[in-house]
Amino acid sequence: MKTRKEILVDELVGYLLEHGLSDLSLRPLAEALGTSARLLIYHFKSKEGLLAEVLDSMQTRLRMSLGGMIERRAGQSERPLKLFWDWAIARENYPYLKLLYELQILAVQNPAAYGQYLQRNASNWSALIATALPEAERTPAMVTLLGAVFDGLFLELMSTGDRKRTTQAILQFIRLVDDAREARPAIRGKAAKTSNTGRG
Amino acid sequence: MKTRKEILVDELVGYLLEHGLSDLSLRPLAEALGTSARLLIYHFKSKEGLLAEVLDSMQTRLRMSLGGMIERRAGQSERPLKLFWDWAIARENYPYLKLLYELQILAVQNPAAYGQYLQRNASNWSALIATALPEAERTPAMVTLLGAVFDGLFLELMSTGDRKRTTQAILQFIRLVDDAREARPAIRGKAAKTSNTGRG
DNA sequence: TGTTACATGTAACGTTTGTTACATGAAGAC
DNA sequence: GTCTTCATGTAACAAACGTTACATGTAACA
Numbered sequence: 001m002k003t004r005k006e007i008l009v010d011e012l013v014g015y016l017l018e019h020g021l022s023d024l025s026l027r028p029l030a031e032a033l034g035t036s037a038r039l040l041i042y043h044f045k046s047k048e049g050l051l052a053e054v055l056d057s058m059q060t061r062l063r064m065s066l067g068g069m070i071e072r073r074a075g076q077s078e079r080p081l082k083l084f085w086d087w088a089i090a091r092e093n094y095p096y097l098k099l100l101y102e103l104q105i106l107a108v109q110n111p112a113a114y115g116q117y118l119q120r121n122a123s124n125w126s127a128l129i130a131t132a133l134p135e136a137e138r139t140p141a142m143v144t145l146l147g148a149v150f151d152g153l154f155l156e157l158m159s160t161g162d163r164k165r166t167t168q169a170i171l172q173f174i175r176l177v178d179d180a181r182e183a184r185p186a187i188r189g190k191a192a193k194t195s196n197t198g199r200g
Numbered sequence: 201m202k203t204r205k206e207i208l209v210d211e212l213v214g215y216l217l218e219h220g221l222s223d224l225s226l227r228p229l230a231e232a233l234g235t236s237a238r239l240l241i242y243h244f245k246s247k248e249g250l251l252a253e254v255l256d257s258m259q260t261r262l263r264m265s266l267g268g269m270i271e272r273r274a275g276q277s278e279r280p281l282k283l284f285w286d287w288a289i290a291r292e293n294y295p296y297l298k299l300l301y302e303l304q305i306l307a308v309q310n311p312a313a314y315g316q317y318l319q320r321n322a323s324n325w326s327a328l329i330a331t332a333l334p335e336a337e338r339t340p341a342m343v344t345l346l347g348a349v350f351d352g353l354f355l356e357l358m359s360t361g362d363r364k365r366t367t368q369a370i371l372q373f374i375r376l377v378d379d380a381r382e383a384r385p386a387i388r389g390k391a392a393k394t395s396n397t398g399r400g
Numbered sequence: 401t402g403t404t405a406c407a408t409g410t411a412a413c414g415t416t417t418g419t420t421a422c423a424t425g426a427a428g429a430c
Numbered sequence: 431g432t433c434t435t436c437a438t439g440t441a442a443c444a445a446a447c448g449t450t451a452c453a454t455g456t457a458a459c460a
Contacts, residue, residue, distance in 0.1 A: 004407070020309030022222045026448065039408065041449065098308070105305040108298070108358045109220030144356060144369035145349070145376075152352025156344060158308045169344035176345075180379035204437070226418065239438065241419060 005043045008033070012054045013061075017095040020102055021114070024051070048116075055103070055117045062096045066128075080132035081146070085170050088154060089163060098158055101151075149173050205243045208233070212254045213261075217295040220302055221314070224251070248316075255303070255317045262296045266328075280332035281346070285370050288354060289363060298358055301351075349373050 244250035
């Protein structure tokens with residue numbers, strides 16, 4: 001049985017996904033949920049506490065969804081980077097990522113207000129993306145580039161909504177890495193022993 | 201002789217570069233400039249009008265700075281993409297771009313409030329970056345990818361401040377394109393006649 | 401049955417928001 | 431010397447903000 005607070009968190013997540021963070025206000029939020037600002041403060045102590053709990057819940061959900069994807073992809077021939085992209089732009093995950101990108105940007109310009117909600121996910125994130133590369137190619141520059149391609153394309157998707165073109169672009173990147181590898185083959189070594197195929 | 205309003209715009213630009221857009225408020229802003237909210241409204245009619253004029257001024261400055269760079273780079277051997285990157289992360293341009301990225305994100309989540317300030321710069325922007333490619337390689341996927349690499353790396357720079365690593369990453373991308381071209385040479389044609397060297 | 405904890409409604413607090421009314425200087429034009 | 435225009439100061443407006451005080455209902459447990 002869910003507590004009233006847990007039910008509220010669920011509804012709040014939905015509201016935040018739709019309206020974003022930057023102009024969040026308690027009264028309109030409460031009204032949209034059919035409750036009152038009084039209640040939100042009662043359950044979450046403050047607006048700050050509310051945001052903390054809701055964002056936390058969102059990140060947990062996202063991690064679970066990602067874990068499920070990773071389990072399911074076992075023994076699939078698709079490229080890791082493409083799998084990751086498909087997962088990110090899936091209808092059920094996309095709004096979460098969109099909001100986290102907004103949070104990231106707000107925190108850059110206003111760390112005092114938003115920095116506190118950023119977990120050390122950024123590093124986990126890039127570490128995860130890095131596993132799409134064979135170890136021999138996992139240089140800082142290549143890992144940074146890989147993360148940037150992902151971020152940049154996701155941002156472009158956010159701005160234009162063009163799933164088709166952005167997906168073509170990430171396939172283009174995978175092809176680019178393949179072709180470059182052909183011209184200048186990576187040193188094979190421990191990398192050959194890793195489980196992933198090392199194909200972008 | 202500058203009008204009072206033009207002087208104000210200059211000071212406002214400086215303030216916005218420092219504080220960002222998302223929590224802009226007239227009274228703190230006026231106090232930081234040694235004036236009053238009354239005056240700002242007097243000169244700009246409304247907060248909305250103020251933002252419109254100031255952001256417009258910023259985009260003009262940025263375009264002028266970019267134009268100057270393009271003139272100066274004539275007959276330089278550096279790759280176009282690297283030149284563009286160096287220009288973007290230069291101390292005098294970086295804060296402007298940072299703010300425009302914030303604007304872009306805010307507009308995604310809240311078009312009603314921020315969409316009006318977005319010019320059709322996005323398209324100009326990507327068209328400009330595209331000139332770093334030889335015509336034969338200027339496919340939608342490649343142009344999108346190129347823009348995304350730039351955006352993604354700039355975002356990473358905003359978050360981490362690591363100029364060195366992000367610059368290494370863009371050089372890595374240039375190398376990648378070069379190597380891929382070696383393995384699968386682009387069809388030469390009209391592209392060979394363009395002024396740029398077509399080397400990333 | 402009385403007590404305790406959770407949940408909620410109604411109002412208000414003090415502050416900040418963008419904006420406006422009203423009055424007053426300073427400077428140049430006739 | 432009056433008139434007009436630009437610039438500014440002082441106060442106030444209504445609205446929205448996050449938060450709190452106080453009272454009340456419901457349900458479970460003693």
